Amino acid sequence: MKSKKETIKPLLEIQDLFASTENLTILKGVNITINPGEIHAIMGRNGCGKSTLSKIIAGHPSYEITGGNIKLSGTDIEPLEPEERAQSGIFLGFQYPIEIPGVSNLEFLRVATNARRKFLKKEELDTFEFEDLVKEKLDIVKMEPTFLNRSINQGFSGGEKKRNEILQMALLEPKIAILDETDSGLDIDALRIVASGIKKIANANCGIILITHYQRLLDEIKPDFVHVMADGKIIKTGNSELALELEKNGYEWTDKFIDKT
Amino acid sequence: MQIIEEISKNRINNSASGSILQKICLDKLQLNPLPNHKSEIWRMANKSKLARFLDYKLNHDFYKPNIPYGNESQKVIRLIIGDHKKINIKEQEWEIKELDDQKILNLIQQKLLESDTTQNWSALLNHLLTNEKNICGLNISGRNLPHLEIITNSKNNLFNSRTLILNIEKNTEVEISQINLGDDNCSLSNSSYLYLGEDSQVNHGIVSYGKCKSHLINSLNVFQNKNSIYNLGSLQFKFDFARLEININQIDGNAKTNIKGMQITEDNEQISTYAKIAFNGPNGFLDQLNKSLARDRSHSVFEGLIVVPRIAQKTDASQLSRNLLLSNYAKIDTKPQLEIIADDVKCMHGATISQLNENELFYMRSRGLTLEQASKLQLRSYYQEIISFLPISKERWDLLALLLNNK
Numbered sequence: 001m002k003s004k005k006e007t008i009k010p011l012l013e014i015q016d017l018f019a020s021t022e023n024l025t026i027l028k029g030v031n032i033t034i035n036p037g038e039i040h041a042i043m044g045r046n047g048c049g050k051s052t053l054s055k056i057i058a059g060h061p062s063y064e065i066t067g068g069n070i071k072l073s074g075t076d077i078e079p080l081e082p083e084e085r086a087q088s089g090i091f092l093g094f095q096y097p098i099e100i101p102g103v104s105n106l107e108f109l110r111v112a113t114n115a116r117r118k119f120l121k122k123e124e125l126d127t128f129e130f131e132d133l134v135k136e137k138l139d140i141v142k143m144e145p146t147f148l149n150r151s152i153n154q155g156f157s158g159g160e161k162k163r164n165e166i167l168q169m170a171l172l173e174p175k176i177a178i179l180d181e182t183d184s185g186l187d188i189d190a191l192r193i194v195a196s197g198i199k200k201i202a203n204a205n206c207g208i209i210l211i212t213h214y215q216r217l218l219d220e221i222k223p224d225f226v227h228v229m230a231d232g233k234i235i236k237t238g239n240s241e242l243a244l245e246l247e248k249n250g251y252e253w254t255d256k257f258i259d260k261t
Numbered sequence: 262m263q264i265i266e267e268i269s270k271n272r273i274n275n276s277a278s279g280s281i282l283q284k285i286c287l288d289k290l291q292l293n294p295l296p297n298h299k300s301e302i303w304r305m306a307n308k309s310k311l312a313r314f315l316d317y318k319l320n321h322d323f324y325k326p327n328i329p330y331g332n333e334s335q336k337v338i339r340l341i342i343g344d345h346k347k348i349n350i351k352e353q354e355w356e357i358k359e360l361d362d363q364k365i366l367n368l369i370q371q372k373l374l375e376s377d378t379t380q381n382w383s384a385l386l387n388h389l390l391t392n393e394k395n396i397c398g399l400n401i402s403g404r405n406l407p408h409l410e411i412i413t414n415s416k417n418n419l420f421n422s423r424t425l426i427l428n429i430e431k432n433t434e435v436e437i438s439q440i441n442l443g444d445d446n447c448s449l450s451n452s453s454y455l456y457l458g459e460d461s462q463v464n465h466g467i468v469s470y471g472k473c474k475s476h477l478i479n480s481l482n483v484f485q486n487k488n489s490i491y492n493l494g495s496l497q498f499k500f501d502f503a504r505l506e507i508n509i510n511q512i513d514g515n516a517k518t519n520i521k522g523m524q525i526t527e528d529n530e531q532i533s534t535y536a537k538i539a540f541n542g543p544n545g546f547l548d549q550l551n552k553s554l555a556r557d558r559s560h561s562v563f564e565g566l567i568v569v570p571r572i573a574q575k576t577d578a579s580q581l582s583r584n585l586l587l588s589n590y591a592k593i594d595t596k597p598q599l600e601i602i603a604d605d606v607k608c609m610h611g612a613t614i615s616q617l618n619e620n621e622l623f624y625m626r627s628r629g630l631t632l633e634q635a636s637k638l639q640l641r642s643y644y645q646e647i648i649s650f651l652p653i654s655k656e657r658w659d660l661l662a663l664l665l666n667n668k
Contacts, residue, residue, distance in 0.1 A: 060623055083627075083631050098621050101642055103639070107638075111638075115631075
């Protein structure tokens with residue numbers, strides 16, 4: 001009989017990942033494994049490589065993987081385009097969601113949802129079917145249907161933009177959701193709405209990575225693992241107690257891990 | 262260049278009714294049959310394309326155009342210049358009646374006498390080559406008018422010339438769309454004159470939609486009286502060579518002009534917009550945005566000029582040129598200019614040339630949209646700003662679909 005540990009197949013495995021942009025090495029050997037249902041928090045100073053890691057997983061064309069690999073459900077995703085990664089189940093919640101004037105939020109969400117559904121071999125939704133689905137999901141983030149008729153993120157407040165990201169996550173039902181500083185720029189009420197939305201979407205088949213500087217998001221969503229990054233590497237991993245320790249002591253102790261050469 | 266040869270040898274067939282106008286134009290053009298390529302508004306013009314524009318046989322006959330969208334409805338009056346259809350309609354709240362030849366002559370003659378060949382070559386050529394059957398003059402008055410749709414078309418392998426004169430009376434409000442349809446291997450010369458009376462408002466759309474090797478020179482002359490509002494939306498695409506020359510004159514200032522235009526070029530096309538807005542009185546207002554999108558090895562040109570003489574104090578004018586370059590081989594030239602003598606004015610101008618926004622593309626791709634889908638959505642947003650400004654119903658001319666399915 002196999003043990004529980006042996007039967008669980010990791011959703012995301014990052015092994016000895018090195019990556020660079022414009023000849024500058026940003027990631028210097030990242031290792032992390034996310035299993036279904038797990039919530040991981042990645043914390044660290046500005047510039048330690050947290051956001052770069054999220055962009056590399058999502059396939060941002062400005063970054064190049066120079067070593068190691070990223071596997072989603074056992075498949076190397078490096079050859080995949082960003083849209084293929086998204087269709088396969090990787091979702092990146094942006095720290096600064098992009099405004100796209102003139103493109104209707106509703107139309108964008110419908111095209112994105114259908115791209116994911118097509119990959120999952122589910123029937124694509126027509127306009128009316130999609131409107132029913134999206135109205136149901138709007139409740140998760142307490143958004144008004146009028147948001148759908150506006151251009152993508154245009155004129156949205158910081159909180160509205162982050163709620164729109166979580167709405168997209170709800171519609172796309174990803175395998176792995178990476179939420180890059182989803183808590184930044186949110187007041188307490190907006191943070192609670194966003195956190196509650198994430199908790200409603202999280203399930204036993206989905207892994208979540210929360211990238212954050214602060215404990216306040218982790219007060220709302222308790223992570224299973226907390227990783228501390230410095231200079232492009234994960235230098236310490238612990239449980240939720242580690243985040244409290246960071247809140248108390250700051251990041252100064254991580255400076256000794258920075259390669260000053 | 263067949264047309265120039267005919268001008269030089271005085272072989273243009275002058276009809277009796279058009280003879281005064283044609284004589285003025287012939288005299289001027291015989292001195293300078295071709296535009297001066299050293300002048301600001303012609304220096305960018307592709308000489309071989311201009312030569313091809315002038316290289317078709319002059320045609321005065323009417324050919325029914327193949328119009329891709331619906332026919333006349335109760336809300337729209339469709340008029341095709343050259344088909345001899347008389348328009349004289351009087352309703353309770355409005356009236357459209359044809360202008361007589363003398364009135365047309367009065368409206369145009371002085372402008373032509375004053376104009377110099379370099380600045381006004383396109384209009385002079387047009388009036389010389391347009392016979393009376395292809396001149397449409399209308400007097401428009403009243404409110405709650407139906408939408409007026411005016412179509413000019415051309416026949417393949419021929420040179421076609423059309424003139425439109427609209428006298429918009431005081432207190433009139435009207436929406437006019439002008440559709441210029443190019444055919445395969447043809448030239449179309451089009452000159453329009455709009456006279457806006459005091460307190461009138463015109464929402465004007467010009468869509469120039471060509472085919473393979475279509476050529477177009479389109480000159481637009483607008484004269485605004487006090488408290489008039491002129492809104493112009495323009496769209497030019499699918500012409501091997503096209504020019505839109507916009508001349509707006511706020512005769513006494515105190516008027517508003519809003520312009521949003523776009524030109525889309527591909528293959529080896531050259532499409533240009535020249536805009537001169539002159540404020541001849543105080544408190545004038547202008548808001549102009551010109552967009553262009555260039556693909557392949559095409560060339561897009563925008564030259565704008567805002568003229569603010571001493572009399573035009575308190576003018577508030579803005580002219581922006583925003584351009585999207587979608588190929589390493591395409592070329593965009595843009596030059597918004599200000600000529601200001603008055604000292605109490607607010608004027609600004611600017612130009613940007615960029616490519617599709619990579620952050621926007623990545624955002625959409627990170628949600629599962631392919632690069633093609635994301636680019637199309639981004640272009641849709643680029644087009645939308647201009648298309649939504651055109652007073653043209655989507656039901657009759659689905660321009661967005663036409664543009665997005667174009668390539």
